[in-house]
Amino acid sequence: MTLNVAQKLIRSHLVHGDMKPGEEIGISIDQTLTQDATGTLMMLELEAMGLDRARTEVNVQYIDHNLIQEDYRNPDDHLFLRSAAQRFGLWYSRPGNGVSHPCHQENFGKPGKTLLGSDSHTPAGGAMGMLAIGAGGLEVALAIAGEPFFTRMPQIWGVKLTGHLPDWVSAKDVILEMLRRHGVDGGVGRIIEYYGPGLDTLSAMDRHVIANMGGELGATTTVFPSDQEVRRFLRAWNREADWAELVADTGAAYDVQDEIDLAGLEPLIAMPCSPDNVRPVREVTGETIYQAYLGSSANPGYRDFAVTAMMVRSRPVHERVSFDVNPTSRAQLETLVRDGHIASLLHAGARLHQAGCNGCIGMGQAPATNGLSLRTVPRNFPGRSGNREDRVCLVSPETATASAITGVITDPRTLGMPFPHIADPDDPIVRQDMFVPPLPPEMASGVALEKGPNIASLPALEPLPDVIEAPVLLKVGDNVSTDEIMPAGARVRPFRSNIPEIAGFAFERIDPTYAARAKQVAGHIVVGGSNYGQGSSREHAALAPRFLELRAVVVKSLARIHAQNLVNFGVLPLVFSHPEDYDDIRAADILRLDNAHQALAEGDHLTIVNVTRGRTLEVHHFMSPRQIEYVLRGGLVNWMIERLSRSAGPQDA
The missing domain is CATH 3.30.499.10 (Aconitase, domain 3)
Structure with a gap:
């Protein structure tokens, strides 16, 4: 075969x-x-x-x-x-x-x-x-x-x-x-x-x-x-x-x-505010930019920075442009320093930041209000940069640099300079001393976890109730990302180890009243459109709403990672069997699912009653028997605690 x-x-x-x-x-x-x-x-x-x-x-x-x-x-x-x-x-x-x-x-x-x-x-x-x-x-x-x-x-x-x-x-x-x-x-x-x-x-x-x-x-x-x-x-x-x-x-x-x-192929650009809003750069040239941003896990290689350095050696960046350079590994940074490329970038006006994700996930380097930002990052969802009114475009290092030089969106082929052919070096500076290796088992067992005042242990989550009757606290549209469910950025991320605190930011970009309203009801439901939960894998986007007693999401379709995260924390991920039923539900409608345990055991199709409107709607799920067991027990942590208590070693699931 x-x-x-x-x-x-x-x-x-x-x-x-x-x-x-x-x-x-x-x-x-x-x-x-x-x-x-x-x-x-x-x-x-x-x-x-x-x-x-x-x-x-x-x-x-x-x-x-x-x-x-x-x-x-x-x-x-x-x-x-x-x-x-x-x-x-x-x-x-x-x-x-x-x-x-x-x-x-x-x-x-x-x-x-x-x-x-x-x-x-x-x-x-x-x-x-x-x-x-x-x-x-x-x-x-x-x-x-x-x-x-x-x-x-x-x-x-x-x-x-x-x-x-x-x-x-x-x-x-x-x-x-x-x-x-x-x-x-x-x-x-x-x-x-x-x-x-x-x-x-x-x-x-x-x-x-x-x-x-x-x-x-x-x-x-x-x-x-x-x-x-x-x-x-x-x-x-x-x-x-x-x-x-x-x-x-x-x-x-x-x-x-x-x-x-x-x-x-030709130079392309993903315009705001989605990675698939792609057009040829030649069709959108001329618009003034505020920022050109190099780096991130999406363009992390030596050549991505070296090509830029070669481009700006004779032509510094425009005085209006914030030219942000984010090295992606210390080893690459030292190699670029050795080869003279960092000096060229700094001389041209680059703002050099430490090796890390930084502005890609809204941790600094936010663009100005309505300022166009050309970035080599992987995503341009609204507000991800740290600015609610951001206008982020996804581009190659060549396009970002050409635009930084001219101050407007520029097709790099029109610069009138020879293309700098750069290859990754065969002799990078290797820095393995920045990694701390695992301790031997006999030493590791005696290490105490260092918990500062902002680090709270994982909250306990109760099993799924057999009858779910709850209001639709929020109704959202298509392509809602995990950045919109749980924002990134310097204001929110410091609470990632404190679920009660970070839960207050849930859905803030869509509805700032969501968290406060969730605390006023004993359980609720979110209704959504297609591709719900796209983007980042951050499980806080599932756990924080669950902490606020989210019981189920009912949507047209779900992104893979977020669907699994919902299951992992005991939230029912349900899909409309008839997508047009989405239009018949209003925010604040009361939905009821009877005999949830039996319904999940008997198959993948369930019936929900819209109590407010006196209607029924058919939904289904894609959970395996294993995933259903996770949800019924209130999540994967509860399941795993029982599993480890039964055996000191792994077993087949």
Whole structure:
């Protein structure tokens, strides 16, 4: 039987189910990745479960999101995460070491392995021939405890690449082309696998750019083969021994097909306020910009900064433009310093920030009111930058820099300068001393968790009631993102380890009265449109409303990670069987579901009564028997506590 790369990765880790699209499968996990915005809660979940020590091969806790130390909250969390990493047996990446995804590729990524990360851009690891999937922190906690990761077997979407990228066109334009063609939900239920002769022209970090933003298509993950380019990358980072070839068999088939001629691409731009609002740059040139922003996990490579440095050596940036440069790993930063590129950027007017996520997730570098911001980040959802009135565009480093030079949106092909051909170096400065290794088990068991005053243990969640009768507290439209359910930014993120406090910000951008109203009722329901919960994996978007007694969401369709996060915290994820029923529900209507336990046990179709209007509506769910058990028990933590109490070792689910 011929297999593609994705099928090989799944088959080699399959512990439950069959590889049939739509069937539930369980796969063993080799590595995990967490960052500080989601890791604090995950560590509290490990504590609540009573885990003794991590049972996966490699686990890394990164500090990259919450680096601003304007008060005690973020530094307290850094110390808590360091102590938790030592207690449970994880690597710890120190603040300032860099963004999790490029740092992981540089130091830990290994072809043929599975990686589960509590960040929706974890699929960037697919650039290395890994099966790298983003999930909620609770699922990552289970993987650390030795449990399989469960999901529906995706379709495999083969995208054949041919040709060679023209000058002034780069990897960001490849993924923007995919978004232009297929939209933010085009990859739902699919793994994207790139193959073909065009791969030979893309570096490992180019592939990282494309794999990172596959999440914006809604894809489960993105996969590239492990070929000689991956071998070259690992050799440069002193890890050639970790390389193994992993390519598709000759004649391997795909469930869905697409093809991109790289030579036919041009500079593209995603206009506000969605990653799929993509147009050719040449169609929107001339509008004044306020900011050009370089960096983030979506464009983290050496060449992304070096090309920019070469472009501004003779032409400094426009005096009106805030030219923000965010290095993505300390090792890359030191290499860029060594090669003179940082000096060129600073001389041209760049504002150099520490290695981390920073403005990508609204932690500083917010644009001015209504000021157009051209960024190399992966997302431009409304308000994500830290400014409610933001106008963020997604572009390549070449387009961002050309526009910074002129002060207006500019097609880089019109600058009249030669294209600076830059390759990733074969001799980067390797900085592994910024990682604190796991302690030996005998020392780890004696480590006490360092909890500052803002760190609260995980709240207890009661089981699902058999009768749910509650008001529709909120009705929202299509494509509501987790940024809108639970905002990012410097004002909110410091409370990520304090659920009672962070719950007050839930749905704030949609309805500032939501949290206060939720506290006045004993349970409530949210009704939504299509692609509800797209975007970030942050489980606070499920847990905070659940803390406010959200019992169910009833929507036209759900994004994968958020749907699982709702299940993990005991919230019923329900889908309209007849989407037009959405129009018949009003905010404040009372909905009732009788005999919920029996209805869930008997099938995937349920009947809800709109008590206010005297009507019934049919809904269904996509939960497996395992997920139903989680919901009935009040969430995955309750389920796992019972499981660990029954056995000291992992068992098949």
